[in-house]
Amino acid sequence: MATVNQTRLKDLLLELVQIDSLSRKERNVAMRLQREIESAGAVCRYDRAGEKVGGNTGNLIGRIAATAPGVAPLLLCAHMDTVVPGEGVKPIVEGDIIRTDGTTVLGGDDKSGCAVICETLHQLKALNIPHGPIDVVFTICEEVGLLGAKHLEVDLFEAREGLVFDSDAPGLLFVRAPGAQSLSFTVKGYEAHAGMAPERGISAIKIAAEAVAAMRLGRVDDETTANLGIIQGGRAVNIVPNEVTIRGEARSRDSGKLTAQVNHMIECFKKAVAKASIAVDGKAIMASFDYSADAQYQAMNIPEDAPIVRKVVEAAKRTGRTVSTAATGGGCDANIFNQRGFTVANLGTGMRDIHTVREWLDIKDMVATSEVTVELLKLHAGQ
Numbered sequence: 347m348a349t350v351n352q353t354r355l356k357d358l359l360l361e362l363v364q365i366d367s368l369s370r371k372e373r374n375v376a377m378r379l380q381r382e383i384e385s386a387g388a389v390c391r392y393d394r395a396g397e398k399v400g401g402n403t404g405n406l407i408g409r410i411a412a413t414a415p416g417v418a419p420l421l422l423c424a425h426m427d428t429v430v431p432g433e434g435v436k437p438i439v440e441g442d443i444i445r446t447d448g449t450t451v452l453g454g455d456d457k458s459g460c461a462v463i464c465e466t467l468h469q470l471k472a473l474n475i476p477h478g479p480i481d482v483v484f485t486i487c488e489e490v491g492l493l494g495a496k497h498l499e500v501d502l503f504e505a506r507e508g509l510v511f512d513s514d515a516p517g518l519l520f521v522r523a524p525g526a527q528s529l530s531f532t533v534k535g536y537e538a539h540a541g542m543a544p545e546r547g548i549s550a551i552k553i554a555a556e557a558v559a560a561m562r563l564g565r566v567d568d569e570t571t572a573n574l575g576i577i578q579g580g581r582a583v584n585i586v587p588n589e590v591t592i593r594g595e596a597r598s599r600d601s602g603k604l605t606a607q608v609n610h611m612i613e614c615f616k617k618a619v620a621k622a623s624i625a626v627d628g629k630a631i632m633a634s635f636d637y638s639a640d641a642q643y644q645a646m647n648i649p650e651d652a653p654i655v656r657k658v659v660e661a662a663k664r665t666g667r668t669v670s671t672a673a674t675g676g677g678c679d680a681n682i683f684n685q686r687g688f689t690v691a692n693l694g695t696g697m698r699d700i701h702t703v704r705e706w707l708d709i710k711d712m713v714a715t716s717e718v719t720v721e722l723l724k725l726h727a728g729q
């Protein structure tokens with residue numbers, strides 16, 4: 347079994363986390379990663395996703411040529427951007443544990459994934475391990491709506507199955523995740539003085555309340571949830587409110603159920619609004635409403651017997667470790683890949699307490715993930 351070069355992996359991670367790379371500003375880390383994977387034999391190019399999202403670089407795409415014949419290409423992907431506060435990271439090293447100084451995130455989300463991929467490529471080269479073609483994709487703007495993956499120019503590479511390295515537990519392979527829609531409903535009523543002429547007004551708040559009271563929310567079924575999280579409206583306690591906006595979301599691992607839930611929520615507003623009308627000075631006044639439903643990402647649901655899933659589980663066994671499949675409640679680049687027809691699962695790297703200034707990780711977890719990945723590439727090449 348290949349033994350990962352722990353020092354090289356740790357040094358690269360420490361260097362990467364100290365290169366600022368907030369979303370849309372990933373150029374410096376992209377150039378560093380390009381140098382790293384070129385030294386492992388990759389031929390690199392960038393797509394035009396950066397231009398489309400207003401960033402300073404596109405997605406970095408690297409191809410490692412096959413050293414074994416007749417093997418289908420595999421995709422290895424991680425994202426380069428980090429969340430705020432993420433500039434001027436000063437990592438603190440305590441043995442295998444790497445923390446922040448408490449003023450920024452660490453950016454192990456997802457620089458741990460980037461470093462694991464680089465180390466995996468170094469292993470293949472250093473140990474002369476025969477493997478098929480590898481397409482490495484380092485994406486931009488994952489943290490701001492999976493924009494790099496959405497705009498990724500997929501005809502610049504061949505692989506259509508593989509792994510994203512972007513979650514915490516190194517022993518978990520996420521194969522199921524919900525799709526999500528963000529929702530906004532604005533009810534428009536009619537303003538009037540609440541004390542002198544309430545009958546000349548239509549309360550947008552009352553209509554919205556009726557709509558919400560009739561709505562299925564929370565855990566709708568075992569794979570569907572819905573929430574209304576923000577409500578804003580009204581001007582003063584003595585004015586019949588003419589406008590209220592309610593924002594929320596719906597998620598489901600089943601796309602049909604997600605559509606049904608969103609339609610149900612829209613329908614509740616429609617019905618409540620239809621009942622509200624008044625006549626003012628002989629003129630009919632009707633309530634109305636607008637809504638927006640924006641697909642954030644579609645569900646991912648990779649069968650347990652998909653070749654990539656079976657191979658990762660088997661590769662882990664060969665290294666004396668266990669990787670189990672799991673479902674997550676969140677979304678990542680893997681959702682977009684699957685939505686675009688790829689088969690891409692999400693393997694953990696050991697990042698912990700992500701999106702907080704307490705973020706930390708254990709190099710041993712990254713070592714484990716890299717060893718499993720090296721083994722996966724061997725297995726995939728029929729060894």
Ligand SMILES: [Zn+2]
Binds near residue numbers: 455488512
């Ligand atoms: Zn991430």
